[in-house]
Amino acid sequence: MFALELVAVSSGATVLFPWLKLIRPETTDEQRVRALWWAFLHIAMITATTCVYFISEVRAGFGDIGQGRIYGLGFKFLFMNLAxxxxxxxxxxxxxxxxxxxxCSLGHTSDVGVLNR
Structure with a gap:
């Protein structure tokens, strides 16, 4: 659990830096693409760790949550983690x-358009 939280918190903190770069008006499009890729990577990592957490709790039978079905399972597990x-x-x-x-606006082409023709 500590490793999952460590990855989630460090990735969440790391997403702050690309976001700060994206809100500056003087940032070029190439810098924006790079910042967006970093944000994509770290948000995907947060999603993966959340999936691991959900699956591990389901496999453990929700025994680690405690405090009953309504507060423990309903509020602590589902409501607080569903976002x-x-x-x-x-x-x-x-x-x-x-x-x-x-x-595309920078002039780079992708092979996706070739498949749709």
Whole structure:
């Protein structure tokens, strides 16, 4: 559990640096793409550690949560952790879309268009 929290906290803190770069208006598009890739990597790592945590609790039969079904399972486990499973998925999708838009605007082409012809 300590290792999962260490990865999640360090990744969450690391996402702050690309975010600070993205909000500056003088940041170039190439720097934005690089910052978005770093944010994508760390948000994916947070999502993976959350999945590992959820699966380990399910396999353990929710015995580590304690404090009953309503408060322990309902509030502590589901309500407080559900955001870490729901919000990263659209965030990763929109980061992907932004990277695609910026790389296309920089003149880089991808092979995806070749498959759609």
């Amino acid at each position: 870490f499973m729901v919000f990263p998925l659209p965030t990763l999708y929109f980061i992907h879309r932004q990277i695609d838009y910026l790389t």
